[in-house]
Amino acid sequence: MNKPVVLRGYSFSVYNRIARVSLHEKGVSYETEEIDPFADSVPLRYMQRQPFGRVPVLSHGTFDVYETVAIGRYTDAAFDGPRLVPLDAESLTRLAQTVSIIDTYGYRPMVRQVFAHRVFRPAVGEAGDISEIENGLAASQTVLKALETLAAEAYVLNKQTFTLADCHLAPMIAYFVQAPEGKAVLSDYAALSDWWEWASQRASVKETDPGLPQNRTT
Numbered sequence: 001m002n003k004p005v006v007l008r009g010y011s012f013s014v015y016n017r018i019a020r021v022s023l024h025e026k027g028v029s030y031e032t033e034e035i036d037p038f039a040d041s042v043p044l045r046y047m048q049r050q051p052f053g054r055v056p057v058l059s060h061g062t063f064d065v066y067e068t069v070a071i072g073r074y075t076d077a078a079f080d081g082p083r084l085v086p087l088d089a090e091s092l093t094r095l096a097q098t099v100s101i102i103d104t105y106g107y108r109p110m111v112r113q114v115f116a117h118r119v120f121r122p123a124v125g126e127a128g129d130i131s132e133i134e135n136g137l138a139a140s141q142t143v144l145k146a147l148e149t150l151a152a153e154a155y156v157l158n159k160q161t162f163t164l165a166d167c168h169l170a171p172m173i174a175y176f177v178q179a180p181e182g183k184a185v186l187s188d189y190a191a192l193s194d195w196w197e198w199a200s201q202r203a204s205v206k207e208t209d210p211g212l213p214q215n216r217t218t
Ligand SMILES: N[C@@H](CCC(=O)N[C@@H](CS)C(=O)NCC(=O)O)C(=O)O
Pocket: 012, 013, 014, 015, 016, 037, 038, 053, 054, 055, 056, 066, 067, 068, 069
């Protein structure tokens, strides 16, 4: 009998969606458990699985894994389906570089500043902070420029082979472009815009769109 696969996370989390995209790409059936990491208290049983209180965590039988990069690597290695990690040295390296750029420099300005303050907070009836949006847009430029170079070089983000780099970037850009200013900024980067046009049509990306919450807080 197959071991159960459970993704524990928050529907509106960009990292949760990254994990979901990789599971969809591999054709893995999974259950979900909703954990809101922004709630006043995160359940103790979840903290035992993720000591930093972030989401998501993937459980496969008794094997738990947290950190979305590791979840993607596990998903690729543990399940049948198309490979999400390239084999050649250059593409493998560019994949790691892309994901690291997104996590280290991209998530905060693109998601926590631009998307959260321009789109998410207003959707739940909270005021966004204009200075957060402006600072996020400014910081996003360097990130998009770096990703543009990687997309133009095309070892990854190449509109042909869907890898963990695509899994990681698509949910971030999907949120960023919901802000009109984010959409405008992205259009300055030709290779990245072409990539997004392609990636946004991918079934795994479309099927994992969480939409926007109603009367929720972030
Ligand atoms: N390094 C973590 C980052 C995950 C992360 O930051 N998730 C966000 C939601 S998108 C979170 O749980 N935030 C809760 C908080 O900041 O307290 C990973 O790769 O899984």
